[in-house]
Amino acid sequence: MRLSQNGRLRFAAVLTVASLGMVACGSSGNDDTAAPAAPSGSAAPKSAVKVGLAYDVGGRGDRSFNDAAAAGLDKAVKELGITKEELSPNASGSDRGDNLRALAEDGFNPVIAVGFAYAESLEPVAADFPNTTFLIVDDSSVKAPNVKALLFAEEQGSFLVGAAAALKSTSGSIGYIGGVETPLLKKFQAGFAAGAKQVKPGIKVQAKYLSQPPDFSGFGSPDKGKETANGMYDSGADVVYAAAGGSGTGVFQSALAKKKLAIGVDSDQYESVGDKTLQPVIITSMLKRVDVAVFETLEKFTKKTPIPAETVFDLSIDGVGYSESGGFVKDIKPQLEDLKAKIIAGTIKVPTTP
């Protein structure tokens, strides 16, 4: 009896340590690149603006969503001469509100909240600091005069890569892998499927998600991405769209092993994937320009141009789009551009729910 009990106790200890370890991995690299930006040269303008940016869980270094925001912030520091402070929530996400408050209280203005998960905690903080401008990415539910929403038409960009996938498919079957099954990711799925059906009405579109909220591991599990992609490729799909953050790497690895094709997300993953052998399978990426949104909004703020309550970064202002690195979509570019023009003109309406 004693032995089996020990076994269980040990197992629990291992689990505990393992869970702590996972926590560590989940937020690793936060500060790898967070060295204070040195004021570059005499050409760099100086600005009195002090911007505070609060990342979502994972923080700087996630090679995905948070990093896109970080890129926009770095550009603003360099080109606008502003000062920055960055905070990431702890692993459980229990201190989102505390971080926003700390930034506002220390006089940072504007304060940027990266991710919809900040919405609930932003509301009371925004009310307490009416003279601070708050920018929130991916949410427009907080209604306050000092809260500005930065939104993206992810379905439009996904529509174009869906069309690209269908045009590149020879098997008549393609796949969509979402990181976590949230309403936001459903927008990606809806756009992707609509785009594919637009150019090939009979095409088969499989869709799978890697995890269910509140488990957000689907954004950081290359193993799950690989396994799910293996299944899709084995069942006939020859192009898979990986809208799954860090899990996308697994999808690309699967595509390489199975000699199939894949599509990246958020940033130009042909360039950012880090592993040159994976580049030949990434035919394009759906671009969600969080960096552009952050930079342009900070530019407006610095120049004291009024910021609208809601800005939708869509195809018309290149807030979303598709990447062309590697030249895989060169042959179908006219078709994609034609679709893009139709979406901008409003003749094609892209659905936001599957």
Next chain:
Amino acid sequence: MSLLSPERAEPAPVPPPSRATPRFDLRRLGLALAAPLLAVVVALAVAAIALLVSGSNPATVYARMLSEGTTLRSLLITVNNAVPLYLSGLAVALGFRMGLFNIGVEGQYQLAALLAAAAGAAVVLPGPLHLVFVVLVAMVVGALWAGVAAVLKTARGVSEVISTIMLNVIAGGIAAYLLSTYLQERVVGSNNSRTPRLEESARFPNLDPVLRSFGVEPPQGTRLGGFLLVAIVVGFLYWLLVSRSRFGFDLRATGLSPSASVASGVDAKRMTIVTMLMSGAIAGLVGMPQLVGSSYAYGLDFTSGLGFTGIGVALLGRGSPVGVAIGALLFAFLERSSATLQRIDVPTEIYVIMQGSIVLSVVVAYEAVRRLGVAQAERSVRRAVDPEVAG
């Protein structure tokens, strides 16, 4: 041999008073205090190495953690965050005392919080009744979900470690499905999915008036959550149950020796089921400080991971309610310091390293101290039996 078994932890820093007045033993007390102190020192040393490697001065970092961690705001936030960790730690610790491993606190509290939020939003009840209803629903859901593992164990012999881990995954799936379908309130412009907000009548008042009556003005936007009171009551009941009741005696006896306790007439199956149900009921409370205290709804942004952190807290607390409270406060303090660390450009992972090394060194330190105690006892017995042998 037994590296971790909590029942060996009798020389706890604050030993629960037992009926038989223990002979006051200075050496034993010294040993009991040595273990946790040693563990904290080791953890500080490990983190210091990590800090040195990453190019920071541990002394300045620790000084900063201490000075910023002890501001009024930080202290309030630490206490608020310690409350759910404490409840989670107690839920795990209750099972520990009889050798049961409830790894499923995570799933139990998530499911409980979701269903309690939905049930609370669906009914209209007057004042405190509404609040009690929400909390009771959470406890019942947590208990029932843990009960599945208990039934599997007693009826089919399925290890509760395996079943509770699997039930975590299933709970996550159920919660995600319900939240994206029946229980969701659509909010225009939001990418969050959440239940409708609870009415005023289901909200737990905060303790700010109490703070003010002591002449302490809480900083803007930071409150002392009222659920702290519930946590204290649960901790007291836990102590009463484990250390002062027939049930608690059976519980500890089963933990020490299942075969001996069965032989002396303890119904092991009943004990397993009742303990799991109670552990699950406490687990159901873990999400309540947030649900009825600050967010008033369950959504995608609901705090996660408290169930797993609770295992570490319970290991730290060695099954004693005071020990678990100290563990929860320590973990919450370290978590709070993550913000401080970021402000001085120190990798925030340092706090996770500290949490991990504290748990590990507590386990190792207690084992070392236990062996020392056993060796001492053996020596004194030998001396008593055979005066020739000089210790």
